[in-house]
Amino acid sequence: MQKKNIYIGLGIFVGLIALYWLFFSSGKKEGFEILSEVKKGQFKVEITSSGELQALNSIEILGPIEARRYRIGNFTIETMVDEGTVVKKGDFIASLDKTELFGRLEDRRLDLEQTRAAFEQTQLDTSLVLRLERDNLINLDYEVGAKKLVLDQSQYEPPAIIKQNEYNYQKAIRDLQQAKERYRIKTLQEKARMVEVSARLREAELEVSQMQEALEKFTVLAPQNGMVIYRQGRGGKVKEGSQISSWDPVVATLPDLSTMQSITYINEVDIRKVKVGQTVQIGLDAFPDKKLSGQVIQVANVGQQRPNSDAKVFEVLVRVNESDVLLRPAMTTSNSILIEEKGDVVYVPLEAINVESDSINYVYLKNGKKQEVKLGLANSNDVIIEMGLEEGQGIFLSTPEWSQDTSISLLAELDGKRNLNREEITSEADSTMRPGYQIRPVRN
Numbered sequence: 001m002q003k004k005n006i007y008i009g010l011g012i013f014v015g016l017i018a019l020y021w022l023f024f025s026s027g028k029k030e031g032f033e034i035l036s037e038v039k040k041g042q043f044k045v046e047i048t049s050s051g052e053l054q055a056l057n058s059i060e061i062l063g064p065i066e067a068r069r070y071r072i073g074n075f076t077i078e079t080m081v082d083e084g085t086v087v088k089k090g091d092f093i094a095s096l097d098k099t100e101l102f103g104r105l106e107d108r109r110l111d112l113e114q115t116r117a118a119f120e121q122t123q124l125d126t127s128l129v130l131r132l133e134r135d136n137l138i139n140l141d142y143e144v145g146a147k148k149l150v151l152d153q154s155q156y157e158p159p160a161i162i163k164q165n166e167y168n169y170q171k172a173i174r175d176l177q178q179a180k181e182r183y184r185i186k187t188l189q190e191k192a193r194m195v196e197v198s199a200r201l202r203e204a205e206l207e208v209s210q211m212q213e214a215l216e217k218f219t220v221l222a223p224q225n226g227m228v229i230y231r232q233g234r235g236g237k238v239k240e241g242s243q244i245s246s247w248d249p250v251v252a253t254l255p256d257l258s259t260m261q262s263i264t265y266i267n268e269v270d271i272r273k274v275k276v277g278q279t280v281q282i283g284l285d286a287f288p289d290k291k292l293s294g295q296v297i298q299v300a301n302v303g304q305q306r307p308n309s310d311a312k313v314f315e316v317l318v319r320v321n322e323s324d325v326l327l328r329p330a331m332t333t334s335n336s337i338l339i340e341e342k343g344d345v346v347y348v349p350l351e352a353i354n355v356e357s358d359s360i361n362y363v364y365l366k367n368g369k370k371q372e373v374k375l376g377l378a379n380s381n382d383v384i385i386e387m388g389l390e391e392g393q394g395i396f397l398s399t400p401e402w403s404q405d406t407s408i409s410l411l412a413e414l415d416g417k418r419n420l421n422r423e424e425i426t427s428e429a430d431s432t433m434r435p436g437y438q439i440r441p442v443r444n
Contacts, residue, residue, distance in 0.1 A: 051334075054263055057256045068246040073246055125190075129186060137179050229254070282334070349381060370403070
């Protein structure tokens, strides 16, 4: 038992010595400092952001646009295929509630039957009226012949009787002419009546036919091959049970998956660097090993505020160059937009850069010096050194103990050029400002 306590005590003592050596003694040694070296090679300035895949082109699957002609404001989706279903042209997409239009169709069918009955009645009336007129013409024609015969046979009668027979004959001729004119006018009147009732009948038949065609469109079919994507409405995605307006009867969309784009949002600090035509490397969260290339095709001119965020961002559209069967709408992407690329330049990690008096940038060299440097382009990790360092030099990423007792070795080439003119800064900012930028006061 006594030996066991001795061993425990020795163990604690050794542990304390080890802790002291790690946290106190080694901190005074150069090997404990974080060191790096100046590198030379290709340098890329990139802006990285997450995005979401979307088809560059898509076709909207529409319900019956004609429904608004029949004063139907909204209709309900009764059944609908699942989102992501791959369909062929003519396949079933959705079924809409037909109740309201079906009731109106039945009313129009009843009106059509009444109009057809009125048409047939008018036909019968017209036939009867014109037949009576034709019979009257035949009788009057016989009357003219009879009066002519009486006149011819009265040539040996007294003049008064002859004169009376002439009057009767002339009257019969006038009655026949008047009957013919009346028949002509009556024919025109009956034709006009038939044209009117025929037009009403055709209108009623056409309306019933159009309503039947509209009713068929309440069964929505795929206009082409593709994948069904639910439409995002005000109350969420349009799906079974949702109502859609006859003025905007989009049931779903069929994206063209052969050409995709990534929609991403860039913060207001970096948006001035993004230009149309810049190349983009695209990664897929769902397939980490797959890398795609793309190109910036559109940069928004007006900023917007995303939900649950105070920062202003600008929408950027990136077209995906490759076509892949694995690509699906709404997949999350990582987008690295190449802003600028330089070859054969000297660069160091950003952690190595220190600033004094807001104008002197310097690094801690491994040889114990503080060296001023002139900075160039920077990315999220490194910065180009235009002047002051050479490839292979050792530099500190942390602050060494001797930093307080060492003065900075200044570059003679930067004398008088360390403070950038404020007017130049303002001019550069004005040239890249877009609506939506947040302006904050500068404190001196």
